[in-house]
Amino acid sequence: MRNGSTAIAPTPAVRKSGTVRHRLRRLDVKASPYLYVAPFFLIFIAFGLFPLGYTAWVSLTDRNLLDPATSFIGLQNYTALLHDSYFWNAVENTLAIWVMSTVPQLLLALGLAHVLNTTLRARTLFRMSVILPQVTSLVAVALIFTQLFSKDYGLVNYFLHWFGIGPIYWEAGRFSSWFALSTMVIWRWTGYNALIYLAAMQAIPDDLYEAASIDGARPARQFFHITVPMLRPTIIFTVIVSTIGGLQLFTEPYLFEPSHQGATGGSDRQYQTVAMYLYEKAFASSQFKFGYASAIAWCLFLLIAVISAINFLIVRRIRSAG
Amino acid sequence: MAAVAVPQARTSRRRFTTRRFRRAGPLTYLFLILVALGSLFPLYWSLVVASHDNSAVSSYPPVLTPGHELWTNIKRVFNSGEVNVDFWAALLNSTIVATTVTVSVVFFSALAGFAFAKMKFRGERVMMLTIVATMLVPVQLGVIPLYIEMIHLGWLNRLPSVIAPNLVTAFGVFLMRQYIVSAVPNDLIDAARVDGCHTFRTFWHVVLPAVRPAAAVLGLLTFMNTWNDFFWPLIVLSAQNPTVQVAVSTLASGYVEDYALVLTGTFISIVPLLIVFLFLGRQIIGGLMQGAVKG
Numbered sequence: 001m002r003n004g005s006t007a008i009a010p011t012p013a014v015r016k017s018g019t020v021r022h023r024l025r026r027l028d029v030k031a032s033p034y035l036y037v038a039p040f041f042l043i044f045i046a047f048g049l050f051p052l053g054y055t056a057w058v059s060l061t062d063r064n065l066l067d068p069a070t071s072f073i074g075l076q077n078y079t080a081l082l083h084d085s086y087f088w089n090a091v092e093n094t095l096a097i098w099v100m101s102t103v104p105q106l107l108l109a110l111g112l113a114h115v116l117n118t119t120l121r122a123r124t125l126f127r128m129s130v131i132l133p134q135v136t137s138l139v140a141v142a143l144i145f146t147q148l149f150s151k152d153y154g155l156v157n158y159f160l161h162w163f164g165i166g167p168i169y170w171e172a173g174r175f176s177s178w179f180a181l182s183t184m185v186i187w188r189w190t191g192y193n194a195l196i197y198l199a200a201m202q203a204i205p206d207d208l209y210e211a212a213s214i215d216g217a218r219p220a221r222q223f224f225h226i227t228v229p230m231l232r233p234t235i236i237f238t239v240i241v242s243t244i245g246g247l248q249l250f251t252e253p254y255l256f257e258p259s260h261q262g263a264t265g266g267s268d269r270q271y272q273t274v275a276m277y278l279y280e281k282a283f284a285s286s287q288f289k290f291g292y293a294s295a296i297a298w299c300l301f302l303l304i305a306v307i308s309a310i311n312f313l314i315v316r317r318i319r320s321a322g
Numbered sequence: 323m324a325a326v327a328v329p330q331a332r333t334s335r336r337r338f339t340t341r342r343f344r345r346a347g348p349l350t351y352l353f354l355i356l357v358a359l360g361s362l363f364p365l366y367w368s369l370v371v372a373s374h375d376n377s378a379v380s381s382y383p384p385v386l387t388p389g390h391e392l393w394t395n396i397k398r399v400f401n402s403g404e405v406n407v408d409f410w411a412a413l414l415n416s417t418i419v420a421t422t423v424t425v426s427v428v429f430f431s432a433l434a435g436f437a438f439a440k441m442k443f444r445g446e447r448v449m450m451l452t453i454v455a456t457m458l459v460p461v462q463l464g465v466i467p468l469y470i471e472m473i474h475l476g477w478l479n480r481l482p483s484v485i486a487p488n489l490v491t492a493f494g495v496f497l498m499r500q501y502i503v504s505a506v507p508n509d510l511i512d513a514a515r516v517d518g519c520h521t522f523r524t525f526w527h528v529v530l531p532a533v534r535p536a537a538a539v540l541g542l543l544t545f546m547n548t549w550n551d552f553f554w555p556l557i558v559l560s561a562q563n564p565t566v567q568v569a570v571s572t573l574a575s576g577y578v579e580d581y582a583l584v585l586t587g588t589f590i591s592i593v594p595l596l597i598v599f600l601f602l603g604r605q606i607i608g609g610l611m612q613g614a615v616k617g
Contacts, residue, residue, distance in 0.1 A: 025520065029441070032521045036437035037449060039430040040490045044456055047487035051464030051471065058466060115353060118346040128603040129358035131610065135599045136365065137550035139567045140588045143574050144364045147371065147581050153379045155367070191361065192610065199611035244460055251552050255571060258578050275462075275553075282466055283557055290466050297463040304460055 052301075058294040065288035077295035087296065089269055090277040091303065097178050097253075097273065098246040101185035106238060109190050110231075113197035114223060130191035141188050142255035146171075149180045171256060177271040184252045189245075193238050200234035201227060229318055236315045243308045247300065250275040274300045365592070372589045376582035395586035399573070406576040407561050409587065412569035419481055419565060420548040423488045427544045428537045430490035435498025436529045440511055441521070450499070456492045465557060472558055483558040484565065488548060494540050497609075501536035502529060539609030542602055546595060566591045 059077055063070045081087050112130065120126060133141070148155050149170040157167040170180045204227065212222050228235075253271050254263055263280040265272025272280075274296065282293035371379060373392035378385050402408040437443070438450050468487070469478075477483040506529055514524040530537075552567040559565060561572045573587045599606065 028520045030443070033437040033441040033443040033446070036441075036525075037434045037495075040434050040453060040492070040495055041449075043487065043489050044492070047468060047471075048456065048459070048461040048464065051467035052459065052461055054467035054470075055464050058470075112357060115346075115350050118350060120346050120350075120354075124604060124607075126354050126358060127607050128599075129361045131603070131607055132361045132365070132599070134610070135546060135595050135606070136592055137552070137567055137595075139550075139552050139570050140368070140592050141364070143570065143584060143588045144368045147379075147585060148364065148367065150581075153384070153581070155384060158384055187360070187364065195607060195611050240458070244458065248460060248462060255574060259575055278465075279557075282469075290470070294466050297466065301460060301463050308458075 055294045055297050058290055059298050061291045063291040063294075065290060066286075070291075073291070077292050078299075080292070081295050081299060086269060086272070087274075087277060087299075090265075090272050090274045093178070093265065093269075093271055094247055094249060094273040094275075095307075097181050097185070097249060097271070098243070100178055101182035101189075102239070102242045102246055104182075105186045105190050106193055106235070106242065108186070109193035109238070110197055110228075110235075112190065112194035113201055114227070116194065116198050117201045127195065130194055132191070133188045134192045136188065138188070138251040139255060141184050142252045145180065145184045145187070145252075146256050149183075171258070171266060172270070174268075174270040177253075177256065177266060181249075181252050181256060181271060185246065185249070189242070193242075196238055197231060197234060200231050204230045232315065232318050235318065236312060239311045239315055240308050243311055244304055247304050247307065248275050249273045250279065254279070274303070365596075368585045368589045368592075371581050372586040374582060376580050379581045391582070392586070395582055396590065398583055399587045399590060405573060405583070407564060407569045407572045409569055409590070412564045412566045413590075415481060415564065416549055416566040419484055420545050422485050423548045424541050424545045426489045427491055427494045428541050431494030431498045431540060432502075432530060432533055432537060433525060434490070434495045435500075435502050435533075436525050438495070438499040439502035440506065440508070440529075453492045453495050457496070462553060465554065468554075469557060478558060479560050479563050481563075484551070484555050487554070488551075491544070494544065497540055498533065498536060501533055505536070506532045538602075539605050542598065542606050543609050545598070546606075549595060 060072060060074060061070050062073050062076075116123075116126065116130070147153075149157075151157065151167055151169045151171070154170075156170070160166040160168065168176055170176045208226050208230070209222060212226055217225065250273060253265050253273050253276055256271065257264070257266060263272070263276045263284040265276050278293050278296040278300065281287055281289045281296060369392075370386065370388050372395055374385060374389035375391050378389065398404055400409050402410070438446065472478050472483045475482075477486070510528055510532075511524055514528045519527065550567065551565070552571070555565045555568050556571065559568050561568070564572060570584075570587045570591050574584045577583050
């Protein structure tokens with residue numbers, strides 16, 4: 001930003017009376033940017049960064065809300081966690097549901113974006129219908145689909161019955177519950193990702209397609225050799241966002257349970273996610289094992305970081321255009 | 323000469339643009355219509371279940387059209403003498419929380435965005451990078467100390483606990499910065515300064531009016547996200563003082579078999595957003611496509 005004081009050239013006569021104002025103005029220009037960005041940092045430090053860092057400390061203690069005496073126990077929570085079969089079960093469930101929901105979701109979104117990227121009648125109407133699930137709350141999605149997937153009166157089983165399948169007790173089985181939960185995630189997020197891809201597709205320069213069509217490349221070839229490579233940064237972005245969100249999956253499985261109070265993810269913990277296990281240890285059924293739950297939080301954090309990094313490396317290998 | 327040559331190049335280019343102006347065939351429409359029906363159906367289904375007596379849920383073959391019991395079911399949900407949660411209080415709480423958070427996020431994000439876009443100061447780049455980086459930090463994982471913080475602040479089971487942590491977001495600052503850089507001309511700001519405006523006055527009278535479109539989008543997305551938030555409110559609030567999402571989940575856990583009642587509550591919780599969406603869907607889409615970040 002140019003220094004505005006040069007624009008107003010004060011005459012010697014008024015300079016003296018202008019100094020105080022001039023100083024105030026300099027102070028205003030120098031100091032106020034910090035004042036303006038401060039609210040974000042204050043809020044983030046107080047309610048984001050500090051709690052996250054403090055989690056690391058709590059995870060090294062045996063803190064329990066019901067017991068005022070807290071003592072430092074080193075890495076005991078972590079060693080206990082590594083031998084906790086419930087924890088590994090939760091990790092397995094989380095990863096399975098994440099893969100089952102993210103892969104079809106992003107592929108479907110890519111196809112949907114490709115289809116939306118044409119001259120369409122009622123374009124806005126289609127876009128709106130695609131994004132509608134995103135407006136619906138997680139709680140609503142979970143409860144509606146739980147009804148649709150219910151064993152006796154669910155529509156899904158009713159339609160499967162036409163094909164001579166079932167009835168399937170979706171909630172009771174391991175794979176079947178993962179499938180039902182993935183469906184919820186796919187339903188809510190596909191349209192969102194499709195619109196992100198669509199925005200990126202529209203930013204691809206026309207020249208590339210012109211050159212390709214002059215060279216005789218057919219549309220399918222153009223899609224895989226121009227569109228997908230050009231979308232690489234966007235695909236990386238959506239994969240990372242889906243990883244961060246997907247690995248923290250909580251609401252859908254929490255409400256999928258018939259009387260969701262325990263957050264155990266079914267009678268055999270068949271669909272308990274890591275976030276649910278954290279919730280179970282910290283808040284459900286008044287366990288308040290804050291130290292242990294904090295260790296779970298840090299392990300989940302680590303898991304997210306590792307999986308995000310792996311994804312980044314994989315997606316980066318998508319062949320570049322040409 | 324050059325100025326004439328450019329538009330010519332453009333028109334000749336358009337003939338070759340096969341893909342951008344690809345026509346949609348009937349199969350494309352069929353596919354899109356199926357997707358649209360798939361998007362709509364679960365919501366329609368919640369209305370179907372909510373508008374029947376609960377016994378209709380178990381009828382065979384299932385009823386697929388709305389019935390006449392919606393009003394009765396709504397009255398049951400709002401009758402706090404009958405159900406386990408005060409739905410009026412929940413709606414009021416959610417409105418208060420979402421409105422406060424929305425106003426605050428828009429204001430503070432625009433203010434910070436203005437500083438980043440139009441003012442020079444030390445550490446500007448580092449701070450902006452930090453803000454973008456925070457979007458990747460799963461801060462939800464700090465819930466346990468945050469809960470302890472809320473106990474110390476005396477905010478447990480009170481609305482400030484769900485308002486304060488969300489007063490300004492990284493996404494908001496980022497969106498506003500991007501918009502102000504391109505939408506507010508430097509000349510306009512210089513002119514205001516020459517006229518003797520101090521920076522906040524410039525912000526209030528020049529920048530804020532100019533960012534109204536972006537502010538509307540950010541406001542909508544923030545309202546939506548806050549209204550729909552569940553994990554944190556579930557932890558710090560209770561059935562005695564819930565937001566709508568907590569109320570609906572309480573209803574669902576209390577009346578597992580009463581699908582009509584549960585889905586009526588669910589339906590009520592999504593209606594406000596559906597109305598907003600019906601009128602401002604276009605802006606929401608624009609915002610999502612621009613921002614490209616989950617809230």
